[in-house]
Amino acid sequence: MLSGSSVAVIGGGISGLVCANRLSQLGINNTTVFDTGKHAPGGRCSSRQVIIDGRAHVFDHSAQYFTVTDSRFAKIVSYLHRKGAVKIWNGKLGHLKSGKFSVDKNITQAFIGVNGMQDIPKCLAETLNLKNSTWAGNVSWEAASKKWRVDRHGYFDYLVIAHNGKCADKLMSSAGAPQVHRLTQVRFCHQPDLKDKRMQLCSLWALLVSFPTPLKLPFEGVHVEDTDISWMANNTAKLRDPSRQQTTSNECWTVFSTRQFGSRNKCPQENIPPKVEKEVTDRLLQAMKRVTGLAQLPVPNYTRVQLWGAAVPMNILKTGDECVFDGQHNVGICGDWLTSPCIQGAVVSGLALAERINKHYTGADTSSTVLVPDFVAADGGIIGAFPTDANMVFKPSK
């Protein structure tokens, strides 16, 4: 039975899905999540399935793995583990500098989705009212009724903005909550400018490439020090199920560019000109050969490039608040760009906003968070933050 307030969550990435689940646990279960994802939710935590030589191959094309230091997140990871959605990545993971690989000793445990990172949002969305393939283009606050109208989808008591970038800025520009709109304004760059008070996001290119023969490299995932490449991972090794015999000799890799490369080669991400596609593919393959020190790369049997225009936040809220909430207009924001640029950051932000909405709904706290855009540089590397805590080792129960 539906009870409590109705909530519209715009964005089915990790923060939006976690927020909707927590609302439901708190008894607010009349929540609808709207997400643009055509096949599945997940946003920047998703995978791409590709048929190569007649067989399905999975590439993690955004988030690669995650670490855990927050006890609230640890509970969710335990749940995901029990549901068979995540596992510990035991492959060699580290850094590649001047052709030399070194294991990352700081990372006590890295987690991945069992069949790709897509398993995480898939599991989180299981019990939610999710509208896939749905773009929210217009939202407006109706002060008299204290309701949010979302396109033709009707009226809601609360609105959650669980996405960022130009979309959120545009969506909120005439929604009737100007302070929240100011917090969604964004600057795209490859280096944070600390004097600029807006959220700042970098752009990254992803190259998905399959080789017909293995590269025989001594690692499964590496953060790379290079002008063009920042990360490479062997999806085939990472997602291998040791209980099954391998049926393909193809090796599928994900390669991410640096921020500078992302800015230099920026173009409309929904409509990449063929010339740019070819140049970026060639440059990233050349860089892959250079950083691995291989004499020759096998000729790929599949390539695809993708631009993450709003890839990774470079700054986060200075106040330390884990979410934004406007108690006058019943609207909040959650996402990694408020807390920490990683899966854990998105989760804690989604949880915090759900708690805040519940307190507002029950009357326990009807105040707003600080609604002034003020950001500080975020910790972490090019593809996000990987916080570690040696005391927090997950012991999976059998």
Ligand SMILES: Cc1cc2nc3c(=O)[nH]c(=O)nc-3n(C[C@H](O)[C@H](O)[C@H](O)COP(=O)(O)OP(=O)(O)OC[C@H]3O[C@@H](n4cnc5c(N)ncnc54)[C@H](O)[C@@H]3O)c2cc1C
């Ligand atoms: C290339 C890359 C590599 C990364 N690697 C890692 C990693 O290895 N480890 C790690 O921890 N983190 C990594 N990150 C960061 C991590 O992916 C994010 O921190 C996390 O997924 C953010 O989740 P979110 O819910 O805040 O936002 P998002 O995932 O961006 O979710 C927003 C969702 O809203 C949807 N949306 C947008 N506009 C609308 C609209 N108008 N209507 C409906 N839906 C809308 C989008 O489609 C999207 O699904 C990486 C990010 C990138 C880009």
